Amino acid sequence: MIDHAHDLACVRDATERLLTAAAKLDNAAVAEPSRLPGWSRGHVLAHLARNADALVNVLEGRPMYLSADARDADIERDAPRALDVQLTDVRESAARFARAGEAPADWSRTVELRNGVTDSASRVPFRRWAEVELHHVDLGIGYELEDLPQEFVRRESDFLAERFLGHPDVPSLVIEAEGGPVLRSGRAEGAAVTVGGRPADVLGWLCGRRDGSALTASGGPLPALPPL
Structure with missing residues (x-):
């Protein structure tokens, strides 16, 4: 059985690890390539922020993204920002996701994600946990797959x-x-x-x-x- 409250706590812990590690970067490092082809570290941080907001949309019954093009455009728009702006956005969007996760809800309901994919609302926190953990690795700043929590x-x-x-x-x-x-x-x-x-x-x-x-x-x- 999926424990969404447990997973929400794991999301918070993973987000704090990522923010603490990313805070050691500087503006030049944010503009450098990540481990994802074609994406800088700024792209990864921008994606994490926009994904948090997108999953708030999912939990609140709205489309995850307006469109695939809008999703990509938002990431491209936000990728060049300075480190402090990136970290503030990741932190504030994570807080919005946490609030959405704490709201009373039927966690057994079915929700729709991207490309018509559906899932139980209870698995959305785990999906967010995966985004944070794997993209922390993608930043290429010393956090490796071997460092991921065993449960994850x-x-x-x-x-x-x-x-x-x-x-x-x-x-x-x-x-x-x-x-x-x-x-x-x-x-x-x-x-x-x-x-x-x-x-x-x-x-x-x-x-x-x-x-x-x-x-x-x-x-x-x-x-x-x-x-x-």
Whole structure:
């Protein structure tokens, strides 16, 4: 069972870690490339702020974004801002998300995200937690996949394995992260490829942050996963 209150607390903790780490940057560093192709660190920080507001929209029954073009334009507009402006925006938008999460609500209701994707409202806080943790890594400022909370690594790996379940371009997969539960993903039919490795490497492969070269694969080659 998903505990949205627990996940909201985890979002707050993750946001504080990110803000504390990013505060050590300067304006020049914010303009430098992040680990995401084509995005500076400013793009990542701008996206985090706008994503918080977008998830407030989701929780309050509005469209997540006006459009894909509007989402991209907002990030491009906000990316060049100075560090202090970026951090204030991330902090204030996070506070708006926290307030929306604290409001009385039916957490079992279904909400709509981007591209027609639907989910339980109770999973929105976890989705935000994933945004904060993974984009902290994307900033390239010393926070690595190995530094992520173990609970998050386990749950996000499970979430992503479920996301690829039944995907026509992903072969049947058995995923065995060291010390974790066995996960199944990909197509239901066909011989399964068994993938194993350290939890951080498994998550990195599933979320497109690592190429999988540190993983083992038996029963077939390690497949290239579609973009998220």
